[in-house]
Amino acid sequence: MPRWERWEQFKRQIFARRRHAKPKIMSEAAVKSTTTTVVKSFASTNVKASSPSAAQAASGSRTTTKKFSHTSDYKQILNRLKVDFEKRYNNVKASTDGGLQDYDVLKTLGTGAFGVVKLIRKKNTEEYSALKILSKEKIVRHKQLQHTANEKRILQSVEFPFLVNMECCFKDNSFIYLVMPFVCGGEMFALLRKSKRFGEEQAKFYGAQVALAIEYLHHMNLIYRDLKPENILIDTKGYVKITDFGFCKLIRDRTWTLCGTPEYLAPEIIQSKGYGKSVDWWSFGILLYEMAAGYTPFYTSSSDHMVLFEKICKGKFRFPAGFGSDLKHLVQNILHADLTRRFGNLKNGANDIKQHVWFRGTNWIGLMNVEVPAPFIPKVSGPGDTSQFDVYDEQDLKVASKCMFIKEFADF
Numbered sequence: 001m002p003r004w005e006r007w008e009q010f011k012r013q014i015f016a017r018r019r020h021a022k023p024k025i026m027s028e029a030a031v032k033s034t035t036t037t038v039v040k041s042f043a044s045t046n047v048k049a050s051s052p053s054a055a056q057a058a059s060g061s062r063t064t065t066k067k068f069s070h071t072s073d074y075k076q077i078l079n080r081l082k083v084d085f086e087k088r089y090n091n092v093k094a095s096t097d098g099g100l101q102d103y104d105v106l107k108t109l110g111t112g113a114f115g116v117v118k119l120i121r122k123k124n125t126e127e128y129s130a131l132k133i134l135s136k137e138k139i140v141r142h143k144q145l146q147h148t149a150n151e152k153r154i155l156q157s158v159e160f161p162f163l164v165n166m167e168c169c170f171k172d173n174s175f176i177y178l179v180m181p182f183v184c185g186g187e188m189f190a191l192l193r194k195s196k197r198f199g200e201e202q203a204k205f206y207g208a209q210v211a212l213a214i215e216y217l218h219h220m221n222l223i224y225r226d227l228k229p230e231n232i233l234i235d236t237k238g239y240v241k242i243t244d245f246g247f248c249k250l251i252r253d254r255t256w257t258l259c260g261t262p263e264y265l266a267p268e269i270i271q272s273k274g275y276g277k278s279v280d281w282w283s284f285g286i287l288l289y290e291m292a293a294g295y296t297p298f299y300t301s302s303s304d305h306m307v308l309f310e311k312i313c314k315g316k317f318r319f320p321a322g323f324g325s326d327l328k329h330l331v332q333n334i335l336h337a338d339l340t341r342r343f344g345n346l347k348n349g350a351n352d353i354k355q356h357v358w359f360r361g362t363n364w365i366g367l368m369n370v371e372v373p374a375p376f377i378p379k380v381s382g383p384g385d386t387s388q389f390d391v392y393d394e395q396d397l398k399v400a401s402k403c404m405f406i407k408e409f410a411d412f
Helices: 005-015 052-057 074-089 134-142 147-156 188-195 200-218 278-293 303-314 326-333 364-368
Strands: 015-017 030-032 103-111 115-122 128-134 167-171 175-181 232-234 240-242
Touching: 074 128, 074 147, 074 200, 103 128, 128 134, 134 147, 134 175, 147 175, 188 232, 200 240, 200 278, 200 364
Parallel strands: none
Antiparallel strands: 015 030, 103 115, 115 128, 128 175, 167 175, 232 240
């Protein structure tokens, strides 16, 4: 098949999200990914379309008062968290009896392929939340019913200091609604573009939390697959909250779905080899580099994603001036195309990263207990402050007079 035909084929097959490279621009880029010319065969597979990236601008995490003991064995902590996760995962939360009438809908926080995210305030408690609104018709038309059910199930099951989750859900004739706490500090992406790049101590503060979150997800047998600054929020205490679980999936071994964000894709995804949790650690290495440099290691000005994918598969990149030797060593050992050499994927798992010299002195349990002072605190006036988010044109929801797709959403 000629190269241009392969390109057109994959443009139709896979959708991913990545923002434009211009500084301070916060728009959703509908980028179509393909594969690289170094790949000799192409997989023919059903690919999930991206869920609204709007959730990255609004989702939050349950407020928890649970403290983690500094003397506990961390593996035992993860095992206890897994027991709780499995209880929630195996007990699917049904829609509540409430509905949109219980809330004041205040402002649009973001938009996506299947709906919008809005700031809401509960009428009887005055509490602010983020409401992810998904169109039934679009979900069914794009064959995303199972994918949406999986996202909801994962959101209701995860509970970790640096992850968002779902408080409740409901539905009406036209839409399904996911209610999540509102994180008003904005996206890491916006902060990074404003700062141009983070100092190593700030990057270390965020990176340690992300590493813990990935370790938690993997211990739950979840693969995240869409790590990037746009999907990381900053809360009022300056800590991170990873959001948008549209590509998250429960796996036991491997998966073959072609999905993700081009600049963050691991070589094994591009080459359609089948992959596992190792791809999240690759993305973590890209994130560390981008936080410290202000751009991704395989960045190219070409609009042809095949050029980008060729660079990723070759695995050659350069460090800009200012990178410390310890950070260089860590990133180099994570961004290995060879899975037998990639940190995070070896015998010691996440400990190869957490125990690296670059993270020396990190108070891991202190981070989980929000005891470590943050290097940056967002300036917000209150729990409903939306100043850290873009302004969108407001559009009223049009709910059908007759219930749509009753059978398809009967168990939602």
